[in-house]
Every structure is written in structure tokens, then in C-alpha cells.
Amino acid sequence: MKLRELVYLQRSDRKAVGMIALLFIVVLGGLVWLGRQEDTGKVKAESTETNPADRSRQAAGRESYIGEVERQVHLFPFDPNTADSTDLRLLGLAPYQIRNIYRYRAKGGIYRSPESFARLYGLTRKQYRELKPYIVIGDDYLPASTLASVEAWHENRVAERQKAHEAYERYKAEDSYRAYREYDRDTVRYPIKIKVGEHVDLASADTTMLKKVPGIGSGWARAIVGYRQRLGGYVAVGQLKEIDDFPVEALPYFVVSHPKTERMNLNQLSVSQLRRHPYINFYQARAIVEFRRLKGKLKDLSQLRLLKDFPPEAIERLRPYVCY
16 A cells, blocks of 8 residues: 555656656746847847947948049039029039028029129138139129110210210310300200309209200209209209219209298108108108107107107208198
């Protein structure tokens, strides 16, 4: 009986040992598998951590390569108003410079000369000296003043003014009217001119009288009358110099004997009405209207002296043309 129990226990022990061994093998295998997984995770983590550096080195390599390519500048004729990014890149311009060119053109900017292209941000003197011989501005982008017809008109105008000035100099030298005989032989187109010492009153002269002044033709006569109407009347001969390109050699022939001006009421006119006067701009007109709104009616221009838009000279120039 005892022997059977011993044998039975031995078989149970064997089974137990076998189960323990199997369990041990399974656990050992699981530990090995987990160890491999951890190693794999570490390798991936290390790979992930070092990957940005690798990418940086690769990017640096690519940039170095690109830099080598960019240094191979190819120069050829180009129009900065129409050249595309590829052409500008081949010319050695940096990407930010190309973007600035595109932005400038998108806003309506036009390069009218090689010198205007020199204002490109970041462009060095060396780059500009290399590119300047290759900058070709298209005919459509050149200033209109370079047209042959415009240049011819300008040359004719200069020649006419030079002719009038020479005649005026001869007149002063000879102190007679003989120098103007050929110039005034057509009394319709060229009215008889007044002599040195004679004057025309700016306050009342019409275009016919104004054309008697040496150097003043129909165009200038109309300009003088038109500016007088805009001002409301002349108070000084020097106001003629406010007309663009007015011939100053004609000024000694004018006087203002009895100034008469049309005055505008500063307390009644709107901004748009005020700014029609040559001596009042938009900001000054707005300042006048704002002053009336905040402080009441104006009584004198000196009340505006503290405003930045009304320096003393502007107030004195405007004084003969206002009322309250």
C-alpha cells in the first residue's frame, strides 16, 4: 500500500515538474520576447531622436548643393518688368529679392530705367554693376516723355521761348521796338507788344491786353485769366510765378494797381467748396470745418494759427480772399 502511494506521488511529482518546466519555458520565452521589444523600441526611439539631426545634415547638404548651383550665375539680357522667377534666379538674385520684385510689380510698380532697378532691397553694388549692362527696359515701359512726338513738341516749345527771350534781350539792348518788327509783323497772331516801362494791370486786363506783353501769347494769356478767376483776383505780381513754367522775363511788364478780390465766407462753405481755392488744400478745408463745428464761427484767420495746417505764411497768403 505504501509502495503504491510512493509510486503515485512520484508520478505526480513528475507531472508537477513537467508543468513547472513548461511554465518556466513559457515565462522565459515571454521575457525574451519582451526584451526584444524593448530593444526594438529603444532603437526606434534613438532613430527618431537622431533623425532630425540627420535631416538637418541632409538639408545642409542640399543647401550646400543649391548654393553651389546658385553661384553659377548666368548673365543675359532681361527686362525686370517681365522677367519670370526662373530667369531672375539664373541671374543670381536671391529668393527674397525675387519675391520683392513680384510684389512691386503686383502693386503697379514699373522699372523705367536701370537706376530704378538699383533700388531693389538687398541688391549689392557688385550685383548691380554686373547686371546693369544686361537690363533692357521694354518700349512699353519707358516714360511717355521719351516718345519722339513729345520730345519734338518740347524742343519746339524750348525754341520758341528761346526766340522770345532773344528778342527781349535785343529789345532791352536797343531800347526800341525795331527788334520786334519781324516778330510782330502778323498783328493777329503776334499783337504789337508794349515797350519797356509800360505795364499791364493784372487786376483788370483781358486776354487781348495780356498778349501785348512780350513773351505772352494766347496760351499764357488764358492761363493768367484762368488763375485770376480761381484765386478771386490778383493782389501781387509775384502770384504769376505760381503758374507752372511761367516766363519770368515777362513779370516786369505787370502791375496790380487796385487789387480787387472775391472773398469767400469761411463760415458758410463746405469742405469741397473751400478746397477749390488754390490756397486751401483738403486738410486745411477740413480743419476749418472742424474748427467751426467745435468752437463756433470764425472771426479772424489768426484763430487758426495754432493748427499745424496753417503756418503764418499760409494765413497771410489767404487773408485777402476770405471773409466771415
